[in-house]
Amino acid sequence: MQLKPLLRKLGPKPHIAESPYLSLVSQTSSPGMNFKVDIAKTNYYVVASVEMGNTTTKCILTATNLETGKTYLLNKTVKMSRDVRDPKPGEEVFGKTLDGRRLTRNSVGEMVRDNLLESLKAVNLSVENDLNFVVRSTGVVAGFDSPDDVGEFILALADGCIQAKVPPKNMCPAMNKDNIIARLRPYSFLDKVFFDGAVASTLPPVGSSGVEIVANEMEGELATAGIKEAAKWADVDFRNPCCSIDFGTTLKGRVTNDQMPYAKTVGSFCGLAGAIPDAIVRGTGLVDKKYGNVLDVTGKYKPGVITEVLKDKVIEDYAKMAHEMVQIEVVPEGRKWYGSVPVNPKAAKTNGVVLIGCEVGENGKDLPKLNAVGEEVYKKHGIQTLLATLDLTSAMIAYRLVKTALDNKLITGKTAIGITGRAGITGNKPYLIVEKIGSLGIYDNPNDNIVFCDDGLARGAAVMARCMNSFGTPKHPMGGRRGGKCILAERMKLQNKK
Structure with a gap:
């Protein structure tokens, strides 16, 4: 039986988005290395997504072209969450994965630290000179009592980032445009709009009570x-x-x-x-x-x-x-x-x-x-x-x-x-x-x-990092309605009214 008729039976090829990999040369890399783009001379915004889920623990490095708004992959380092070390005597277990692997703040922090450093080393980038932002997240919620308890896990992820020498300022929004490094400052709209909690023009489902609806x-x-x-x-x-x-x-x-x-x-x-x-x-x-x-x-x-x-x-x-x-x-x-x-x-x-x-x-x-x-x-x-x-x-x-x-x-x-x-x-x-x-x-x-x-x-971590620092791309908008235009003017009007 021929393959083409079988593929036709499965239907037309779906739209599958795949970002190409990009190679950046670190500001601290030795000369003569065969890389495509010199990060010190570009408008690329480098973000690490640090995540620990029930099955995998990942550090995914991305670089976003702040002119076009497109995000490229730099590297993925993926470990199995089941390989997190056992709790040591005296360590408090604050949660567990879905399959029962017990977690402590120290064990999670160490795994995150090692993953982040390994991921950067694989592409010859450094925390101090090349990494612009880190976003942390987790899907491990099985051992928690309420949606609010996930905060302890986020703190454990932060511990790992700090152990890897990530400055705290690279994990929270800039207070103003002057706090953004000079080569990226022209692409920020912090002098026009501030981060008000909406990521890619969507408000989170938290009401006036401030109560989380779901843990993850x-x-x-x-x-x-x-x-x-x-x-x-x-x-x-x-x-x-x-x-x-x-x-x-x-x-x-x-x-x-x-x-x-x-x-x-x-x-x-x-x-x-x-x-x-x-x-x-x-x-x-x-x-x-x-x-x-x-x-x-x-x-x-x-x-x-x-x-x-x-x-x-x-x-x-x-x-x-x-x-x-x-x-x-x-x-x-x-x-x-x-x-x-x-x-x-x-x-x-x-x-x-x-x-x-x-x-x-x-x-x-x-x-x-x-x-x-x-x-x-x-x-x-x-x-x-x-x-x-x-x-x-x-x-x-x-x-x-x-x-x-x-x-x-x-x-x-x-x-x-x-x-x-x-x-x-x-x-x-x-x-x-x-x-x-x-x-x-x-x-x-x-x-x-x-x-x-x-x-x-x-990918969403890279988007959130951009939203936190108002790195918008009005010519290639991500917010607003399907088929619509950029919402920068409407955001400015809304925030001025508030």
Whole structure:
């Protein structure tokens, strides 16, 4: 059977945003090194995204051209979070990963420090002379009692950055334009507008009470901003109104309206995402029963297009079997956790936000039951069918999340949809997600309104760093409505009124 007809059956190629890698020469590098761009003579803004999730701990270095607004990748250093060292005697355990790995402030700080320094060293850059900003975030919320407790984790991440000699001023907004280094000062609009909490022209879902709605809200905020930046590489206008879904180990994301100059968050996602295929894989015997994940498998095997088509009925049956255990709904008001994530649905309701969750049993307790799906599909049909089942399972999660948002009137035909995270963009998931969402009838051409990107959170860190220091690109706006113009004038008017 020929491959081209099979690819046609999967549908048109989705819009997948991929940033090219860029090489910068450090101000302290020895002469004669073979790099493309001298950082000391450019308008590139270098940001490190330091993040620790349930599965991976990353330091991703980016460089944004402040003339065009496009962000390039410099380096990725990725470690498995399960490799964080054990707590030492006397250290207080303040949380744990979804699979139970215990964390202390010191152990997290040390892992972050080593990751950041390793990432910079790999591209011959230095903290002192080349790194302009660091943004910290975490998706590890399983061991917390409330959304507010995530603050302790952010402090642990800060400890690691400070141990790596990052100045505190490189982790918070500049007070005025004079505090920005001279070569980048012309690109800042701090003399016209200040950072008022809106990232990429969207206000976070925190009401007058100041109560957090979901523990990993910052990750949802960064992922949304990151997809907005990434979409520029895919020629998709991913501005407000938009819906972002981050399929990391835990689920995060948000839905915005088209209010100007800042959109409001009207929907938020929480619960489980990549943890679901991880649980399926743990039943195969191919990975560790407790700490194994899909990344352990996809590093050795790749999904096959032929399998997707020739065994479509088998794959569909197993995906449906998995989904019989998956609940996707508006989070009930009485819940304190949902899919291991601390939530406050009462605050969501008060602030006009629809909180949509993905769950397996009561607070993720039935995740081990998914092992049986992986065990059966692998033993009877092999690794290719297993991977194809994981693809369809994720696509069905995306479909159900979007349908729930649609049923609650959060999404219209004007809403752009963005997908990021390992359980939403790998394998043939983008093809299947476009097909599934297309079946909802929201768009005449779904492919023009859906974009996929990797590292949405890290890209969002670069965007947040720019917003904090008012590094805008009026000719290439990221804020405002789809198809609209830059909102700088409206922001100035709003802030002057306040």
